[in-house]
Amino acid sequence: MALTQVYEKTMRPLLDTIDTLRKIGVADEGIKLPTIVVIGDQSSGKSSVIERLSGVSLPRGKGIVTRVPLVMRIKSSESTEELDILIEYGSEKKNIMHEEVEEAVREATRILAGDEKGVCPKPINLSVCGPDLPDLTLVDLPGITRVPIKGQPQDIYQQVVNMIREQIKPEETVILNVISAEVDWATCESFNLSKEVDQEGSRTLAVVTKVDREPDGAYEKVLANDVNVGLGYVLNKLTEKQSALQRLPPSVVTEAEAMMEFLRITSERTRIMEGLMLRGDRHVEFYDDEEMLYPSKLNSLFEDLEETLRGATSKFFSEGFRNRVKTATVGFAVANFLSHSVFKQLLHEEVEKCKPVCFEVLEKVVEYTLRVSDEVIDICAASLPGLATTMKETAGQRLGASQQTAYKFIERELEKSQAIVCTFNHYYMDTVSSLTKGLDECKDLQCAHGHDARNWPTSYNGTVRCGHGHAIQLPASLEDAPEGFLKAPLVDNASQALQVMQISVYAYWKVIHKILIDIIPKELRF
Incomplete structure (x- = not known):
């Protein structure tokens, strides 16, 4: 009881003062305030730790769920039996019910960071006041992810790391590093970031989650303390199973x-x-x-x-692609030769x-x-x-x-x-031969009727016809080929050479296409 009274008399006023200063924006003026910043890899269990401290449910899911800094002020109060919760972001400020917290944080995140899956440095402030809660202010940051998924910028990893560095750099900050017992701590990105700004570990505290999945290994890691955590470790064990029980x-x-x-x-x-x-x-x-x-x-x-x-x-048989091939080959090789570098x-x-x-x-x-x-x-x-x-x-x-x-x-x-441009698949040469044969027949048909434009053949449903009633059936790949491509041999030798190059690129792409539509389904089904 005496310890509680001392806390209420000495520590509580200091925490209240810090929160007041934070609300009026002194941090924007360069004044650093004592803060606990929660960092960790994606899916390390940060949300579970914060939920147990605050008593409220936060958004969960796969990938990056926390996309903006979440400043959570947790305050003990015996004046109410229910949780008193206030959310603030941008110009918004409103009280919400306990069951509304998850959706309210998602909505605030969407407004600040957008509908996609990127991150944003603008914070959400969440105040939770109720009985049997600790007096803490935590800043929850996005989890570290290395591989961007659809909807995320390619530099998502660097954005998150830069945000974490900015938050943990001040010496007044206590770094709460949440790490899974299942991973290798020596190569853990969050520990490496902690070491950058706190080499002695004097302001780093570690919370180890999922200990029940690897209890012996976790205890050995804690005792060894190879990552130099100065404020010690907290092992969060069996929380999932206890909750289920x-x-x-x-x-x-x-x-x-x-x-x-x-x-x-x-x-x-x-x-x-x-x-x-x-x-x-x-x-x-x-x-x-x-x-x-x-x-x-x-x-x-x-x-x-x-x-x-x-x-x-x-x-590949369009006029636009033929012009691309023509432009790419100018100055690299003779007119009828597609160099390896251009092909690649x-x-x-x-x-x-x-x-x-x-x-x-x-x-x-x-x-x-x-x-x-x-x-x-x-x-x-x-x-x-x-x-x-x-x-x-x-x-x-x-x-x-x-x-x-x-x-x-x-x-x-x-x-x-x-x-790598290489194939041992006979489909490449089969395709080249089939298309070349079709075009040779088309060329013979054209030549048989001279250069009179009125007699030049036109394609219709995969069949090439000319004004004298003659017709040939083209390979399926050429059914949609424009007439300019089919008539190329009658124009000049350079056009005929470009035609051969277009066929080569198309045939090789068909090999790649067949490989992709085989290996990707197999990998995803595996």
């Missing part, structure tokens, strides 16, 4: 019974997911839901990939156009798989909403890790297609 039905009264129920639920989820994903089973709960036909839906997405890839590249550059540009398409299908597959997983979890853990939430978060984290692996695979395959 508290929500179990009354009939489950022991930990052993709870574990049996947990194993039953996870086993049922695995059985249903395997049926949906591997065999295409129709589960009775969503028998009529076409969206839950997993193989069919994925097949549709991959068919869209093939069509979208085809539409993303140039029209043309292909590099075409592959570059395909990157957004390939990454978009990855995003769609991940979003769809997560949606199916959530539906199955809702069925299996219908009576345990707390456990269902935890299972969804875990599934999202695992799927997020798989997404990053697939992203790197696709990125590497595209880079190889750009860097």
